[in-house]
Amino acid sequence: MSSVSTEESDRRLVDIMVAYQMGEMEGFEQLFHALATSVRNYLASLSRDFDRAEDLLQETFLQVHRSRQTYSPPRPVKPWIFGIARYVYLMDRRSKVRKSRFETTAKVELPELPVDSLAEGLPVTDDLLRALDEVPEDRREAVLLHHVWGFSFREIGAMLGISERAAKLRSFRGIQALRAIMVEGEAG
Amino acid sequence: MTDPAAGGTTQRIPESLRQAVSCDLKPVCPLAAPWRRMLWVVPLTIVAFLLPQLIMGPRPDLDQIGMVLGWLPMIVQLLLGLGLLGMALREAVPGIGISRGRIGGLMIAAIGLHVLVNAAIWRFYPTTVEGVWSLWWMCFRHELFLGIPFLLVVAWLAVRALPVRPRTIGLLSGVGAGVMADATWRMVCPISEVSHVLSSHLAPVFVLGALGYFLGWIWERSRYSIG
Numbered sequence: 001m002s003s004v005s006t007e008e009s010d011r012r013l014v015d016i017m018v019a020y021q022m023g024e025m026e027g028f029e030q031l032f033h034a035l036a037t038s039v040r041n042y043l044a045s046l047s048r049d050f051d052r053a054e055d056l057l058q059e060t061f062l063q064v065h066r067s068r069q070t071y072s073p074p075r076p077v078k079p080w081i082f083g084i085a086r087y088v089y090l091m092d093r094r095s096k097v098r099k100s101r102f103e104t105t106a107k108v109e110l111p112e113l114p115v116d117s118l119a120e121g122l123p124v125t126d127d128l129l130r131a132l133d134e135v136p137e138d139r140r141e142a143v144l145l146h147h148v149w150g151f152s153f154r155e156i157g158a159m160l161g162i163s164e165r166a167a168k169l170r171s172f173r174g175i176q177a178l179r180a181i182m183v184e185g186e187a188g
Numbered sequence: 189m190t191d192p193a194a195g196g197t198t199q200r201i202p203e204s205l206r207q208a209v210s211c212d213l214k215p216v217c218p219l220a221a222p223w224r225r226m227l228w229v230v231p232l233t234i235v236a237f238l239l240p241q242l243i244m245g246p247r248p249d250l251d252q253i254g255m256v257l258g259w260l261p262m263i264v265q266l267l268l269g270l271g272l273l274g275m276a277l278r279e280a281v282p283g284i285g286i287s288r289g290r291i292g293g294l295m296i297a298a299i300g301l302h303v304l305v306n307a308a309i310w311r312f313y314p315t316t317v318e319g320v321w322s323l324w325w326m327c328f329r330h331e332l333f334l335g336i337p338f339l340l341v342v343a344w345l346a347v348r349a350l351p352v353r354p355r356t357i358g359l360l361s362g363v364g365a366g367v368m369a370d371a372t373w374r375m376v377c378p379i380s381e382v383s384h385v386l387s388s389h390l391a392p393v394f395v396l397g398a399l400g401y402f403l404g405w406i407w408e409r410s411r412y413s414i415g
Contacts, residue, residue, distance in 0.1 A: 023215035032201050058205050065209050067350040069216040070281055083282030087352040094408070155283070161353060163287035 006150060013077040021068055032061060035078065038149055039085050045144050046089045048133075056092060060085045079155045082145070086159060131181040139174030146171045222277040225345050229273055232341060233266065236334045236368060240376040247378040252313050258375070261305040265371035268298040272364030273342045276357045280349035291360060298367045302390060309380040316381040327377050327388035335362075335369035335396045343403055354404035354411075362400020366393030 013034060020027030039060055044053035063084050071080050132140055138160075145151045145159070146167075156167040219225075250258055271294055275286050309315075317323065342361040351357045370389055377389070 021216050021218060023213050025210055025213055028209050028213075029201060036201075058202055061205055062208060063350070065212070067282075070219050070349045072218045072221060072281075075284070079283035080281075081283075083285070083352060084350065087282060087350065090352075091411070157287060158284050159282075161279075161285040161288060161356070163289050166287065166289075 010076050010078070014074050017068075017071055017077045018073050021071065021073075028065070031064075031077075031081075035081055036061070039081060042082060042144070042149065043085055043089055046086070046141065047092070052092075056085070056088055059092075060088045063088055076155065078149075079151065079159050082149070082151070083159045127182060127185055128178075131178050131185065134181050135174050135177045139170050139177060142167055142170035143174035143178065147175075219281070219349055222274055222281070225277050226270065226274050228341055228345060229270065229338065232337055233270070233368060233372075236338070237372045237375075240330070240334070240373060244376045247374075247376055249313055249315060249378045250375070253309055257305060257309050257312070261301060262371045262375055265298065265301055265305075265367055265374075268294065268301065269338075269364050269367035269371060272298060272360050272367060273338065276342050276360035276364060277345055277349070279353060279357050279360065280346035280351045282350055282352055285352065291356065295360075295363055298363065299390070299393065302367070302370060302393070305374075306380060306382075306385040306389070310382060310385070314380055315378050316384075317379060321383075323379065324384065324388050327373065327379075327384070328392055331366070331369045331373050331389065331392035332395065334372060335365040335392060338365035338368050339396055339400055339403075343400070347407065351404070351407070354408040355401050356404070358400035358402070358404025358407070359397050360400070362397040362403075363393060365400070366396035369393075369396070 013031070016027050016030045016034065018027075020031055036057060040053050040057045043056045043060065044050050047053055047056060060081070064081060067084065071077065132143075135143065141160070142156055145156045146153065151159070153167040153171070154164045156162075156171075157164040160167065162170070247253075247258075275291060275294065279285055279291075339361050342364065343358065346354075346357050346361065370393055374389065379385075
């Protein structure tokens with residue numbers, strides 16, 4: 001993903017968002033079509049449950065609609081929407097934790113994630129997906145946000161409430177862990 | 189347009205979502221930047237400064253402690269308090285959160301300044317009165333009285349956005365409110381005895397912080413229940 005096309009895409013998203021804030025349904029539709037898949041994949045990477053991610057995606061866009069006034073142009077749209085998606089996921093997790101006192105749930109497999117651009121030099125295989133599953137959650141999130149969805153470390157820091165340096169470190173350690181797990185897997 | 193990292197597939201809008209959106213598609217005005225929303229706090233700051241000065245009068249040793257231990261720390265403390273409140277408002281917008289390090293750093297700076305200034309006043313111009321403990325409640329409740337409006341206004345402004353970390357925002361608002369209240373109240377109360385400063389002037393900062401955190405926790409629990 002080149003920086004020019006990313007900038008263009010970001011600018012276009014801002015225009016779409018402004019139109020949506022002005023009350024155009026088409027704006028919402030374009031926003032949904034532009035970001036729904038990556039937001040769903042992000043939610044799936046957090047929740048490790050594709051079906052749940054579908055529900056959360058709908059809840060995220062409902063929340064986007066309810067909170068559309070909180071977006072201030074010309075800030076980038078993607079960190080704002082991913083921030084809302086993370087919020088929706090956390091709320092869902094909190095309510096699940098409360099429920100889980102009464103129920104037990106089976107561990108689910110990490111869903112298949114779009115890892116095309118992930119960790120240049122690493123082969124995109126089932127092994128990689130399995131290895132990703134073993135990377136600690138916070139590091140995996142930083143790796144995916146940077147390498148898959150193309151966020152800058154500054155944006156990741158602002159989304160996760162950590163410093164840019166900490167975001168960089170998490171991603172770096174995530175990649176290191178990923179490599180170590182894969183090497184271990186090959187050796188074993 | 190598809191997201192380059194999306195894997196090339198396009199998602200259909202669920203009918204229920206489309207209906208929910210189309211039913212309520214009135215134009216909205218984008219939320220002002222956090223620093224502009226902070227302007228709401230300015231009149232409150234002026235009132236919080238003037239009210240104790242008008243009712244109780246300035247502290248009698250103001251000439252003694254002078255600019256360096258009087259007005260200057262008050263202004264710096266007010267700015268730090270405003271910084272904390274501004275952080276709370278910024279934190280309330282998704283995607284532009286602040287790191288825990290910065291939040292902790294500013295809190296420590298604000299509380300550290302309070303401790304340093306009071307220690308310096310106690311060192312150079314110690315003032316105490318008979319039965320200092322009887323005055324504990326007076327200063328404590330006045331600081332709370334001055335701080336609560338800041339907490340409520342900032343909490344209201346934060347709730348109008350979308351607080352992703354409501355407890356953090358509550359804590360920031362509470363400590364910020366406490367720091368603002370303490371800065372203005374110190375220009376009235378001349379007692380610099382350590383026990384009085386800690387129990388009557390610093391304790392309200394922590395109490396307001398805890399109150400803010402509690403409000404955030406309640407908001408978090410009550411706001412959304414999914415599934």
